[in-house]
Amino acid sequence: MADRRRVNGPVGQTAPPVYDSPRSRREAKQLGDNAIRKIFLKTGVTPSASGSAYLEIEDPNATGPSSTSLKLTCTVHGPRALPRSAPFSPHIILSTHVKYAPFATRQRRGYLRDASERDLGVHLETALRGAIIADRWPKSGVDIIVTIIEGDQNRDSPDYDGDEGWDVMNVLSGCITVASAAIADAGIDCVDTVAGGVAALVAKDDKSPPFVVLDPDVAGYHKIFAACCAAYLPTRDEVTNIWFKGQLPGADAMIYNKMVERSLVACRNANRVLVSALNETVRSG
Template sequence: MADRRRVNGPVGPTAPPVYNTAAHKPIAKEKADNSIRKIFLKTGVTPSASGSAYLELEDPKANSPSSTSLKLTCTVHGPRALPRSAPFSPHIILSTHVKYAPFATKQRRGYLRDSSERDLGVHLETALRGAIIADRWPKSGVDIIVTIIEGDQDRNAPENKSDEGWDMMNVLSGCITVASAAIADAGIDCVDTVAGGVAALVARQPNSPPAIVLDPAVSEYHKVFAACCVAYLPTRDEITNIWFKGQLPGADSMLYNRMVERSLVACRNANRVVITALNETVRPGKESA
């Protein structure tokens, strides 16, 4: 008589599945140094939130089934009443939360926010605060929650390759872009649509000279010397947040300025995606009306 009370193993011997070798790598669509990776952006993905957006970044060298390298979802809750303990505020209180999903990166993440996630949250708050017209909403608060479903990391990279955290730059720029779309979807007054962009100083090969590239897929390069993530308001021509990391070779003093200028180009490109996505948000409503 078989044991029906618990889940039993198979009766006979079994063999582990053997897969064929992975499908041949598709020919890498070489990304030009002065372009950013393709962005998918859609608003209104979370019905329960006041505003929401979803962002995907294309992986130009896709050899995994998903063919993406970054997946972010952002929900905006509010404007809503502040908790009773909060003091009177004549403007909106912005609170941002950035959280990696436990499976988002090669290194598994915990459920509590760690220091890097809090760091991203602070950067995101600074970037958004410059764009929001805060005094249109007195006595209210808004929560902006970004969940990183897939971090911008190469899953096939060898385990021992040191992770220097350059992918956080790309994640932050994605967070800024997706939060900007979600805020506009929520109907919170903004002076402009803020967008994030990254430029990095990289060496492609061990002996190649350093070059500035936009939106670097970190695993494609031998070494990243420095990276710069900027949040930018294109209509106003204002920068709301800037995050520079790394060491610049001392020879060229204008290198820093050039990197910031290049990241502004990346911001403008990302902003065009935001504008298109927001136009698509409104258009179906217009046709039915």
Template sequence: MADRRRINGPVGQTNPPIYDTPQEKRIAKRPGDNAVRKIFLKTGVTPSASGSAYLEIDDPFAIRPSGTNLKLTCTVHGPRALPRSAPFSPHIILSTHVKYAPFATRQRRGYLRDSSERDLGVHLETALRGAIIADRWPKSGVDIIVTIIEGDQNRDSPDYDRDEGWDMMNVLSGCITVASAAIADAGIDCVDTVAGGVAALAAQDEKSQPSIVLDPDVASYHKIFAACCVAYLPTRDEVTNVWFKGQLPGADAMLYNKMVERSLVACRNANRVLIQSLSETINPGQNVS
């Protein structure tokens, strides 16, 4: 007699249906090297935190079922008084915590932070420390927690195993922008809003010459030679953090300076979205150009 209390699965192995597009139609080239992906940013998504923000980056030039999207959420807790046993500090103690969700990347992440996540936390703290007015809160602490819901990876690509961690540059750029929005939402005084931007030296295919592109979608390029992530204060025209990775042909200093300048262009684009999101938070229902 059949068991009517549950639906039994098939006896043998089965493969789920795959709805995909042909390889030649998956990737649509961007209109130019200066094009950046769309950014969605919203503050106040976590009412229990002092400040919070959600950031999502989508590539409108790529036609893929899976895509390479970036989804981040940030919560800020504080400023709050340090324990009495803590030594006196004339400025605020900044604590940053960056963690991938277990399902954020193709390779499943553990529950404990690995070396890459700790590196992201160190770079994020350096980028934010130059923007916060630390002496406003003596003997106080603030915790900034960034959770990466979806990493900037094409998880369905079989060739992505040879990736050398270039997606971490885009992740750090998003962490800087979303953390700056969450800090502003928490009401913490800053000298300026800090935004992140990335520029990379990449080749479109095997025959093309490498060129500098903004906000690179790693899966859309044949090879990436170098990448630069910059944290930038647009109003003060100051750089708070630079992370360069890769090797330039012939160690060209002019090419390095050009990559940093292009990264600043990406930072300004992200800062415009950041300012617009904060303006909409202050004046809800009003369109900000």
């Protein structure tokens, strides 16, 4: 007798849907080399947490109803007292946890953190540690949890598989910005609002020379040689973390310096969105 309470799947194999004529990289809408994608940031989205924030970044290649390529949410729990068994600490204990949702990328993610997610957590902790005034909360701990709802990838591109190595830079930049907003929403004292930014050395085709761009859309370029993600405190003019990935042609130090400078420009642009979102929260509250 058939089980009427269970919805059985198909008996045979199924094939994923195929969409006609996906847009290639050459047909994608290009932003200016000195422009960044639009950012939406909102705080106070999780009432049960001490602080929370939600971030979206525009996808210039979107053709469907969704116009975003990166979606992140962050919750902050604490500061709260450490267990009695924990050793004494004169500073706050910062714990960061970055995790992709299983459906965030085209290749389904597991429920346990992999090496790339642990690396993101380490870089995020380093970036935030330079901004938080840690000695204000001795014998305390705070948990910062970032969930990547949708990765920065163009799923309609025929060259999609080549994008997965570089989208992590934009993901880390968004994690830094959304975590900074959530920390401010939690009322944790910081020396400044830290924001993330990315610059990359790219080429549009095989014949054109490489050049440096801000906030690179991975699907919009033929090849990416290197990328630099920085965490920056604009008011204090301090860098709390730099992550460089790739190889420079000829090991030119001037290109490296230019990439760092351009990534700081992207940080300042993201910080303006961050400050605007915090001011909007103060006015509405």
